[in-house]
Amino acid sequence: MTDRVAAMALPDGSHESLRKRRRRNRARLMLATVLTVFALVAGALGVLFYELRPVTLRIAVGPAGSDDLKLIQALAQSFARDHSSVRLMPVITDGATPSLVAWTKGLADLAVTRGDLDLPTDAQSVAILRKNMVTLWSVPSKGKKGGAVKSITDLAGRKVGVIGRTPANIKLLHVILSESGVSPDKVQTEQFATGQIADMARDEALSAYLAVGPLNSRTTAEAIAATAKARGEPRFLPVDVADSISKKYPIYDSEEIPGSTFSTAPARPEDKVDTVSVNHLIIAKRALSSVTISQLTRQIFAARQQLAREMPIAGKIEAPDTDKAAALPAHRGAAAFIDGTERTFMERNSDYIWGLIVLLSGLGSAGAWFRSYVTRDEREAGIRMRDHALSLVAKARKAESLDELDALQQQIDHIVRNMLELYDDSALDDLAPFNLVLDQFHNAVVDRRTTLTTPSAGLAPAQPDTLGVAGAG
Numbered sequence: 001m002t003d004r005v006a007a008m009a010l011p012d013g014s015h016e017s018l019r020k021r022r023r024r025n026r027a028r029l030m031l032a033t034v035l036t037v038f039a040l041v042a043g044a045l046g047v048l049f050y051e052l053r054p055v056t057l058r059i060a061v062g063p064a065g066s067d068d069l070k071l072i073q074a075l076a077q078s079f080a081r082d083h084s085s086v087r088l089m090p091v092i093t094d095g096a097t098p099s100l101v102a103w104t105k106g107l108a109d110l111a112v113t114r115g116d117l118d119l120p121t122d123a124q125s126v127a128i129l130r131k132n133m134v135t136l137w138s139v140p141s142k143g144k145k146g147g148a149v150k151s152i153t154d155l156a157g158r159k160v161g162v163i164g165r166t167p168a169n170i171k172l173l174h175v176i177l178s179e180s181g182v183s184p185d186k187v188q189t190e191q192f193a194t195g196q197i198a199d200m201a202r203d204e205a206l207s208a209y210l211a212v213g214p215l216n217s218r219t220t221a222e223a224i225a226a227t228a229k230a231r232g233e234p235r236f237l238p239v240d241v242a243d244s245i246s247k248k249y250p251i252y253d254s255e256e257i258p259g260s261t262f263s264t265a266p267a268r269p270e271d272k273v274d275t276v277s278v279n280h281l282i283i284a285k286r287a288l289s290s291v292t293i294s295q296l297t298r299q300i301f302a303a304r305q306q307l308a309r310e311m312p313i314a315g316k317i318e319a320p321d322t323d324k325a326a327a328l329p330a331h332r333g334a335a336a337f338i339d340g341t342e343r344t345f346m347e348r349n350s351d352y353i354w355g356l357i358v359l360l361s362g363l364g365s366a367g368a369w370f371r372s373y374v375t376r377d378e379r380e381a382g383i384r385m386r387d388h389a390l391s392l393v394a395k396a397r398k399a400e401s402l403d404e405l406d407a408l409q410q411q412i413d414h415i416v417r418n419m420l421e422l423y424d425d426s427a428l429d430d431l432a433p434f435n436l437v438l439d440q441f442h443n444a445v446v447d448r449r450t451t452l453t454t455p456s457a458g459l460a461p462a463q464p465d466t467l468g469v470a471g472a473g
Contacts, residue, residue: 054083056087060112061111070311071129078299109284109285114281116168117166119328122285122286123283124332125334126281133255133276135211136209136237136275138154138208139232160206160209162191164193172276175245176276179245201230220262242275281320281328284331290336322334382434389437396444397444399448
């Protein structure tokens with residue numbers, strides 16, 4: 001009977017097979033936990049990498065050796081030296097128009113160009129590098145028919161030399177002529193490259209000249225000096241209709257050229273001159289990340305003052321117009337920085353953070369279900385062992401010998417060991433029900449053992465040795 005009862009200690013198999021199942025399930029739980037933690041860590045690192053990674057933007061700028069290229073190269077070096085989150089890689093072109101073409105073809109992410117070129121509808125401004133002023137001047141006629149050119153209206157029937165090969169300069173001259181009441185068809189034009197200033201100054205067929213550039217433009221100053229030396233002291237022609245042009249064509253602004261801008265001895269011009277200007281700026285496509293452009297704008301204006309000490313042109317960098325009705329609207333990232341409406345990391349990623357919280361909650365529920373699923377065998381084994389222990393209580397109360405009680409006690413010992421192992425492996429959450437059964441078993445064993453070892457239990461008492469007693473007597 002002892003062997004038969006002992007074999008019932010594990011109703012569904014041996015103790016060894018139960019331990020194997022526990023090890024297998026524990027490995028499953030460990031694997032699931034590791035994979036979940038890995039996924040969460042990878043996701044968090046992915047978000048951090050996306051936020052902190054340096055972004056390199058290609059910027060089309062030119063021509064080679066120009067102030068524009070030098071400024072962009074200085075900005076790129078400053079960003080790299082400061083380990084900024086946005087870096088610049090210049091793509092050298094032949095000028096503003098080729099830069100726009102390269103940008104349109106996708107060869108660059110940004111472009112340094114003029115605001116009066118034929119910009120695509122998705123072009124938006126990031127920063128204004130400078131304002132290009134229109135400078136118009138004439139030279140003494142020296143007996144030419146029609147006399148000296150004293151104003152823009154006197155240009156009818158004359159020939160104007162235009163510095164720069166870009167068609168935008170011709171377009172701008174035509175706008176000025178039209179608004180001044182002069183038909184552009186009545187004015188001849190000839191364009192000269194910046195390296196042909198000497199040839200332009202000697203061309204006596206020209207009655208006036210036009211240059212478009214910043215007030216401190218070396219090219220404009222050299223052209224004025226060259227024409228003065230070759231043809232006589234220049235007369236600067238004011239654009240009296242500058243205000244009306246700026247209202248009719250928002251891409252242009254009404255400006256003034258201060259006296260003595262190009263020379264102080266003699267003063268050129270002698271007094272301020274009304275004119276128009278057009279922005280020379282950095283543009284980006286609307287679809288470009290607002291976070292990236294916002295950071296780039298911050299870096300540009302942070303580096304502006306430092307670079308201005310070595311490059312005065314850097315001090316002319318201005319913020320674009322953030323008005324949505326502007327002729328060329330600011331990129332939303334630049335506008336966010338300028339208007340102080342940038343979103344913080346938490347604000348930008350609030351949806352992801354709440355999504356992560358929901359995901360963690362779901363993973364917790366899924367983990368609890370998975371844990372319950374993989375430990376179902378252990379839980380069922382624990383229930384069967386508890387029920388078996390409960391049946392041993394009844395058997396202990398009916399045991400017919402002390403040997404049978406000892407065999408039942410051995411079974412309980414095996415069950416206790418297995419139940420504790422299940423509890424240590426987290427297959428069981430609570431041992432209170434089993435403890436209740438265990439108490440009942442021990443009480444039953446104690447009661448039955450007491451009954452079996454007392455004379456009243458029906459066992460025959462030992463007979464006295466009458467012979468011995470008689471012999472003694």
